[in-house]
Amino acid sequence: MFTKIKTVAISLTTCALLATSASADDLIINFDDLNPGPKKGFEDAVAAFKAANPDINVTVNLNDREAHKSAIRNFLSANPPDITSWYPGNRMGPFVDAGLFEPIDDLWAAEGLDKEMAAVQPTMTRNGKIWGVPYSYYQWGIYYRKDIYDTLGLSEPKTWDDLLANCDKMKSNGVTPFTIGTKYLWTAAGVFDYLNLRTNGYDVHNALTAGEIKYTDPRIKATFANWSTMLDRCSFVDNHASMSWQDAIAPFANGDAAMYVMGNFSVDGYKNAGLTEDQIDFFQFPAITPGVALAEEAPADAFFIPSGAKNKDAARKFLAFIAQPEIQGPWNETIGQLPPNNQASISDDKFIQEGFSVVSNAAGLAQFYDRDAPAAMASEGMKGFQEFMLNPSKVDEILARLDDVQDEVYK
Amino acid sequence: MSTSAKPFQASWLTRNKLKVAPFVFLAPALFFFCVYVVIPIFQSLQLSLFEWNGLYNADGESTATYIGLSNYAKLWDDPNFWVSIKNNILWLILYMLAIPAGLFVALFLNQTVTGMRFYKSLFFFPFVISQVVVGLIFGWFYNPDFGVIAKVWQLFFCEEAINIVGNVTIKCRVPVPDILSNPDWATYGIIFAGLWPQIAYCMILYLTGLNNVASEQIEAGRLDGAKGWKMLWYVVLPQLKPATFIAVIVTVIGALRSFDMIAIMTQGGPFGSTNVLSHYMFEVAISEYGERYGYGSAIATVLFGIMMIFISYFLWRMYQDEKRGI
Numbered sequence: 001m002f003t004k005i006k007t008v009a010i011s012l013t014t015c016a017l018l019a020t021s022a023s024a025d026d027l028i029i030n031f032d033d034l035n036p037g038p039k040k041g042f043e044d045a046v047a048a049f050k051a052a053n054p055d056i057n058v059t060v061n062l063n064d065r066e067a068h069k070s071a072i073r074n075f076l077s078a079n080p081p082d083i084t085s086w087y088p089g090n091r092m093g094p095f096v097d098a099g100l101f102e103p104i105d106d107l108w109a110a111e112g113l114d115k116e117m118a119a120v121q122p123t124m125t126r127n128g129k130i131w132g133v134p135y136s137y138y139q140w141g142i143y144y145r146k147d148i149y150d151t152l153g154l155s156e157p158k159t160w161d162d163l164l165a166n167c168d169k170m171k172s173n174g175v176t177p178f179t180i181g182t183k184y185l186w187t188a189a190g191v192f193d194y195l196n197l198r199t200n201g202y203d204v205h206n207a208l209t210a211g212e213i214k215y216t217d218p219r220i221k222a223t224f225a226n227w228s229t230m231l232d233r234c235s236f237v238d239n240h241a242s243m244s245w246q247d248a249i250a251p252f253a254n255g256d257a258a259m260y261v262m263g264n265f266s267v268d269g270y271k272n273a274g275l276t277e278d279q280i281d282f283f284q285f286p287a288i289t290p291g292v293a294l295a296e297e298a299p300a301d302a303f304f305i306p307s308g309a310k311n312k313d314a315a316r317k318f319l320a321f322i323a324q325p326e327i328q329g330p331w332n333e334t335i336g337q338l339p340p341n342n343q344a345s346i347s348d349d350k351f352i353q354e355g356f357s358v359v360s361n362a363a364g365l366a367q368f369y370d371r372d373a374p375a376a377m378a379s380e381g382m383k384g385f386q387e388f389m390l391n392p393s394k395v396d397e398i399l400a401r402l403d404d405v406q407d408e409v410y411k
Numbered sequence: 412m413s414t415s416a417k418p419f420q421a422s423w424l425t426r427n428k429l430k431v432a433p434f435v436f437l438a439p440a441l442f443f444f445c446v447y448v449v450i451p452i453f454q455s456l457q458l459s460l461f462e463w464n465g466l467y468n469a470d471g472e473s474t475a476t477y478i479g480l481s482n483y484a485k486l487w488d489d490p491n492f493w494v495s496i497k498n499n500i501l502w503l504i505l506y507m508l509a510i511p512a513g514l515f516v517a518l519f520l521n522q523t524v525t526g527m528r529f530y531k532s533l534f535f536f537p538f539v540i541s542q543v544v545v546g547l548i549f550g551w552f553y554n555p556d557f558g559v560i561a562k563v564w565q566l567f568f569c570e571e572a573i574n575i576v577g578n579v580t581i582k583c584r585v586p587v588p589d590i591l592s593n594p595d596w597a598t599y600g601i602i603f604a605g606l607w608p609q610i611a612y613c614m615i616l617y618l619t620g621l622n623n624v625a626s627e628q629i630e631a632g633r634l635d636g637a638k639g640w641k642m643l644w645y646v647v648l649p650q651l652k653p654a655t656f657i658a659v660i661v662t663v664i665g666a667l668r669s670f671d672m673i674a675i676m677t678q679g680g681p682f683g684s685t686n687v688l689s690h691y692m693f694e695v696a697i698s699e700y701g702e703r704y705g706y707g708s709a710i711a712t713v714l715f716g717i718m719m720i721f722i723s724y725f726l727w728r729m730y731q732d733e734k735r736g737i
Contacts, residue, residue: 069699077467094702098466098474148575175575183592183680239555241592241681250556255576307469370700379700383682390592390681401490408485 027314028081029303030061032068041334045135049321056314076100080308082315088123088132088302089367090209090374095304096126102305102312103129104319111320116341119359120300123367132302133319134340136332137365138264139355140190140297146281148175148258156283160198160226163286167234170258177234179257181243182389185382189369191261192227192385193297198288199223202295202364209372211410215402224399226288228392234259241390249273261285263299264337267351282351284358293363299371300340380405452715459483459708465696475705482709491683492710495691498598499667499717502687505602506609506666510658513613514651518643520614521621531618538611546675549604553676555587564588591677594684601685605672609665613658620654621647656728663721667714688714 031042039062050058061081063071072084076095086092095101108114108130114121120134149155149166152173157163167177182188196205200219207213208220237243237251246269251257253273260266270280287294303322305315321327328339333347338356346356359365370378384398424431459482463475486492520531537545552559569583590600624647632646648655670689673679679686679694686694688710694700696707 073465077469077471080469094464094466098464098468100466100469145576151575173575174572184678185680238586239589239592242553242555242589247556254578254580255574256578256580375700375702379694379698383680386680387682404488 025056025311025314026059027056027083027311027318028059028061029318030063030068030072030075030081030084032063032065032085034062034064037335041136041331044334045322045327045331048327049318052321053314053317056317076306077308080306080310082305082309082311083303083318084306085301086132086304087367087371088120088134088300089371090378091367091371092131092304093126093374096131100307101131102307102309103131104133104305104316105130107133107316107320111323113323113341116325116343117323119298119342119362119365120340123300123365124302132304133323134300134302135322135328136335136337137298137300137340137359138337139359140194140261140263140368141282141284141355141358142259143262143266143270143280143282144259145252145255145275145279147279148255149281156281157286159286159290160288164229164233171233171235175255176237176251176257178236178259178261179248179252180236180240180261180389181245181248182240182386183242183244183247185386186368186370187245187248187262188385188389189378189382190263190297191230192223193366193369194261194285195227195230195288196220196223197295197297197366198285198292199226200289201292202366205295205366206364206372209369209377211374211377211406215399215406216396221395221399224388224395227388228395231389231392236389241386263297264351264355267336277350282354294361295364295366296359296362297368298338298359298362298365299368300365374409377405377409455708455711458705459712461705463704464702465704478705482706485706486709486713491686491691492688494683495686495688495710498685498687501598502602502605502666502669503663505599506605506662506669507659509606509609509613509662510655512606512610513615513658514617516610516614517617517621521618535611535615537608538615540608542605542608542671543675545604545608546601546672549600549607549672550591550676553590553600555589555592560590561587592681594681597677597681597685601669601672601676604676605665605669609662612661612665616654616658616661617651620651624650660721660725664718667718667721688717 029046033039033042043060046058046060050056068085072086072095075081076084077100080100086095092101108117108121113133117124117134120137121130124130124132124134144156148170152169152175154166154169157166170177180187180191193205196208199222204213204219208215208217213220237248237257240248245262245266248260249266249269250273252260253270253275267280271277284294284296303319305312305319309315322331323341325339325341325344328341329344329346332339332344336347336349336352338352338359339346342360346352366372369381373381381402384402388395388398458475460477460479461475462478462482463473466474468474516534520527520534524530551557555561564587565581565583568585569581569587571579572582574580588596590596628646628650629642632642637646668689669687670693673685673687673690674693677685679690683691692707692710692714695710696702696704701707
């Protein structure tokens with residue numbers, strides 16, 4: 001019953017929307033970022049595509065991120081565009097499993113993307129097929145106050161012990177080592193991901209988010225033991241549970257806290273808070289277990305072809321077009337991120353340069369906990385991380401609970 | 412109902428005009444009530460027997476699979492569900508404080524002083540503001556960095572210091588209480604915020620009720636020597652019974668649907684400790700990490716059941732009262 005009513009309602013709106021569309025060479029693209037930089041990058045790429053393919057009539061539907069997240073659940077079946085932006089990893093899982101996306105292995109093979117985008121291929125893959133083309137990604141790592149480091153005579157830590165020693169020095173000088181805002185939970189997942197990637201490596205981390213390893217596994221417990229050390233010796237700012245990630249910039253900008261585990265999108269925030277390029281810098285999250293290859297957190301944004309697309313030929317043409325290094329380079333220069341195509345040029349911004357070298361040499365790229373783990377697991381997992389940060393002594397209880405959730409989610 | 416033959420036989424509609432008219436007038440309301448309330452209730456009852464991520468496949472068919480009562484079995488083992496139930500009960504109990512508080516404010520305001528209407532409207536003001544705004548304002552009150560509570564706290568327990576880069580910072584001997592991030596206090600903090608508009612609502616109900624209190628009875632009571640609490644309890648309150656009844660109803664319903672404040676102030680956090688059923692249902696089904704519509708419907712069904720207990724009781728009471736002609 002609920003199917004029918006919804007279908008009727010949707011098809012009515014669809015009729016209204018489709019009234020003006022669908023000649024042979026129309027290409028409809030749904031894109032989900034209205035922020036000035038990303039919007040301009042996308043529109044420039046579309047303009048270049050139009051210039052190269054004057055016979056294709058491109059229509060662009062722009063929507064903001066949050067609205068897109070709920071709209072895509074309807075339009076993929078009711079009124080599919082020819083191209084839509086979405087996220088790889090587990091976020092594309094439900095749509096792939098419902099048969100709503102078109103596999104594009106042939107396109108990857110034909111364009112040689114398996115070499116040029118080798119780093120992101122695993123995350124674009126599900127059920128043995130490749131489902132989309134990424135256009136941008138960005139690095140995570142530790143952003144720090146270079147002026148505080150210099151004042152205290154510290155240098156960028158390469159190992160866990162270096163980091164802990166730096167923290168000791170900061171604390172004895174009245175500086176809180178790390179800032180973070182865990183009100184919306186996901187920031188804590190960034191810290192967890194890195195601790196787990198460094199303690200156990202990429203494969204174990206993937207096995208955990210894929211539900212193959214328990215949270216009470218001794219290896220994961222070791223991650224939490226390291227986290228506990230970090231909470232103890234490298235303390236985080238007080239009241240982090242009532243701050244958003246933007247709120248957490250305040251103590252960083254004021255010089256009360258010296259480091260921030262974050263994604264590259266945060267650089268704008270630091271600059272808006274009054275910090276100059278000389279005051280902030282970036283280093284890769286240091287190694288913890290010796291010998292574990294350094295994998296990175298690098299969430300990607302991508303384009304997909306809905307299986308109901310009307311003009312799949314033009315859609316493939318578009319994906320092949322935007323996969324080229326000549327398009328991805330300028331595009332990512334506009335939005336201040338990294339091009340997934342390793343042949344593309346990058347901007348000379350120091351964070352991009354450093355991020356590119358970190359990500360290019362990574363042993364593997366994780367997409368971020370809430371994209372690697374299924375939604376129901378991610379939601380409980382992130383609650384658990386926040387609870388752990390507030391009360392590390394409850395670790396066993398939390399991990400046992402996450403095991404229960406895991407049993408339920410991956411059955 | 413005349414049996415004698417008449418030259419003009421009125422049509423059925425004309426003869427039954429008075430019986431039909433109410434239904435004609437009710438029809439639009441009933442239609443929309445069915446479409447937006449009754450049918451969705453049965454739909455979500457049905458959906459609670461399925462596992463569904465809210466997606467249709469490319470052919471427009473639902474991807475739901477029938478799993479019987481498993482969602483309810485899952486609920487039983489879900490610690491978040493029990494936390495939500497516990498919080499719902501807390502809300503129900505503590506929200507009731509709005510009734511006596513509203514009564515006393517109403518009694519206090521029920522006097523003739525110049526400008527009384529103005530004062531009354533000030534007291535009524537919080538009820539006019541959207542719950543979202545109330546939540547936002549109290550969220551700021553409680554904020555441990557710039558909130559009112561934090562500022563007062565800092566006067567006693569904190570002092571300014573210069574940090575390593577030469578900026579002014581605040582160092583506290585005792586950390587500022589972070590009410591909304593403390594699992595033990597957060598729910599009380601939200602309920603307290605919720606009480607503010609609810610007291611105003613109860614106050615208005617009592618103020619109108621107080622207008623109808625018979626002054627002869629008060630005088631008679633006074634002649635018999637009743638005053639203070641006795642007067643209130645034995646003479647005034649019985650006459651306010653209808654107002655109390657309505658106040659209890661709106662407060663119970665308000666407590667059970669306490670969604671907005673939680674969504675604004677904590678999103679159910681820290682780590683789910685301030686969830687109530689309505690917010691947990693949202694989190695599970697509709698929020699970014701939700702997509703479990705069947706499970707969400709099962710929560711909705713439980714909430715519906717709890718509400719039905721109260722609503723049936725109220726309807727039954729009203730029916731009894733009307734039978735007796737009150």
